[in-house]
Amino acid sequence: MPPPEKLIGIIGKTNVGKSTLFAALTLAPVAIANHPFTTIKPNIGVGYVRKKCVHVELGLEKCDPRTGMCIKGNRFIPVKIMDVAGLIPGASQGRGLGNKFMDDLRQADILIHVVDASGSTGPDGTPAKPGTYDPVEEAKLIQKEVDEWFVSVVRRVWENKISRQIYLVNNPIEYITQNLSGLSINKNHVIEAIRLAGLEDKHPKKWSSDDIREFALMLRRVSKPILIAANKADLPTAEDNIKRLIKEFGKENVVPVSALAEYILRKAAQKGLIEYLPGDNDFKIIDSSRLSKEQLHALELVRRKMLAKYGSTGVQELLNKAVFNVLKLIVVYPVEDHNKYTDHYGNILPDAYLVPEGTTAKELAYMIHTDLGKTFLYAINAKTKEKVGETYVLRDNDVIKIVAAAARR
Ligand SMILES: Nc1nc2c(ncn2[C@@H]2O[C@H](COP(=O)(O)OP(=O)(O)O)[C@@H](O)[C@H]2O)c(=O)[nH]1
Ligand SMILES: [Mg+2]
Incomplete structure (x- = not known):
């Protein structure tokens, strides 16, 4: 992946x-x-x-x-x-x-x-x-258009689906995310929107119409800035x-x-x-x-x-x-040879991955190849030659070698 x-x-x-x-x-x-x-x-x-x-x-x-x-x-x-x-x-x-x-x-x-x-x-x-x-008025108007469109989509899903099942599910955040996935949102967006809307302490089954609107507006802000x-x-x-x-x-x-x-x-x-x-x-x-x-x-x-x-x-x-700045992606360079900074074929720094801030070494391994993720052992920070573990949080411009039990491809 x-x-x-x-x-x-x-x-x-x-x-x-x-x-x-x-x-x-x-x-x-x-x-x-x-x-x-x-x-x-x-x-x-x-x-x-x-x-x-x-x-x-x-x-x-x-x-x-x-x-x-x-x-x-x-x-x-x-x-x-x-x-x-x-x-x-x-x-x-x-x-x-x-x-x-x-x-x-x-x-x-x-x-x-x-x-x-x-x-x-x-x-x-x-x-x-x-x-x-x-153009200032124009920009305000368009933001409002996008907001209203987003609220209407969320409301529709909420009324037709979420409100009927939310009583029964174990993990409401997971459930909301799944049902709104058509809007290219993820769990983190949902968590952040709930926080921004001040709804952390209120179970979604108790949300009022206004709460749903506020949640939808915040979700728009975080998922489609x-x-x-x-x-x-x-x-x-x-x-x-x-x-x-x-x-x-x-x-x-x-x-x-x-x-x-x-x-x-x-x-x-x-x-x-x-x-x-x-x-x-x-x-x-x-x-x-x-x-x-x-x-x-x-x-x-x-x-x-x-x-x-x-x-x-x-x-x-x-x-x-x-x-x-807005999507907050960083650049990391996966390599196979951490001394020469090359891949298998000797290409120098062939890949520059744009990954979300907070991505870990193990998550990077999965992005390179599922097998590398599954059999991840440790990673090497090629700049310092230090070994780092699966929870190591990648930094911008890191050059990383993944060491895994399964050889790549
Ligand atoms: N002066 C100036 N004209 C521009 C600029 N960008 C686009 N235009 C002109 O604005 C008109 C509309 O551009 P277009 O890209 O077709 O707009 P669209 O309808 O939003 O896709 C064209 O005549 C462009 O040449 C710009 O940065 N400066
Ligand atoms: Mg055009």
């Missing part, structure tokens, strides 16, 4: 730049071999979080990623991204909320809500004069709205981005026109004679309006924040 695949959903109304963001995020900076995901649907793509590769810390010349890539000491690790179709205000009341949309939303582990921070997209998605529409992408930050009217978004939702929940700027840079980099890595604070033109006047101008605008002003286009930061 490989590490749990997290799915990042992109939501927002029409014309705010969702497709541009999706295109930018899923455009690999260099041609790459393969990704680890088995099923990819048409609206699901592969993006990459960026992190300093552990091979640098270990003083190695290079590494050999099996998936993703490592460029100039930066490891790009794949994650799944979904372009969620068609969200419009009023959706939770049934207007325009298709089954497709709900299915998509259910599967997501985190939502990136794209707003047009320049305020140039009207409530129904039609273009408006920049500065005439309020929303990160706001304040898009079109390159436009002048965005600046004030970004400040207001940050004031309303907090700095940790808002990232100023220009999806278009990132798309332009990645395209140019892919064609070998510029030297640029997603997340960089600048780019270098490789050969200006290969660029038209218009292209040079567009690049100069990107530099002036985004890179010089915000330190990047924000797109890489957005994805990193979603994965490392």
Whole structure:
């Protein structure tokens, strides 16, 4: 069982730049071999979080990623991204909320809500004069939509199923989790939501209608957190709205981005026109004679309006924040040879796993291979060469060898 695949959903109304963001995020900076995901649907793509590769810390010349890539000491690790179709205000009341949309939303582990921070997209998605529409109101409205949708789903399950059986079951938390698993939630989400709703001391069979609502709202918050992408930050009217978004939702929940700027840079980099890595604070033109006047101008605008002003286009930061700060995943590198940091075939640090904070050595063993988990003996921290036991809690950037009775594969 490989590490749990997290799915990042992109939501927002029409014309705010969702497709541009999706295109930018899923455009690999260099041609790459393969990704680890088995099923990819048409609206699901592969993006990459960026992190300093552990091979640098270990003083190695290079590494050999099996998936993703490592460029100039930066490891790009794949994650799944979904372009969620068609969200419009009023959706939770049934207007325009298709089954497709709900299915998509259910599967997501985190939502990136794209707003047009320049305020140039009207409530129904039609273009408006920049500065005439309020993205703060829009962001509040969408959060409310998602909340109401989530509450209605939980309520339905509760009334039709949970309330009838909850008297009889031994483990209510387990039972609630099972019945709500269609919302991609796990036991920890349920426990945390109960705590946040202040319902720890009240048996679920006694929950009132209001209690169920409060629980559902907290469950939404922990199982489908929303990160706001304040898009079109390159436009002048965005600046004030970004400040207001940050004031309303907090700095940790808002990232100023220009999806278009990132798309332009990645395209140019892919064609070998510029030297640029997603997340960089600048780019270098490789050969200006290969660029038209218009292209040079567009690049100069990107530099002036985004890179010089915000330190990047924000797109890489957005994805990193979603994965490392909101989902709280860490990176661990399983190896077979803890002295050479290689796999069976001599590949250096071939795998970078994104795992939840708190994952233990034994849980990692199970992710690598069920047999390794079942016959786990101990693990070796390859950086210190220390032996660690099954309860060892992995740390970010750990390089780990699992020692088990059953040989791998
Ligand atoms: N200035 C600017 N325009 C953008 C940006 N991102 C998208 N756009 C433009 O906004 C329009 C709508 O973009 P699109 O990605 O199709 O929006 P969607 O309907 O949400 O998928 C297009 O004309 C894009 O070029 C951005 O960061 N800055
Ligand atoms: Mg679109």
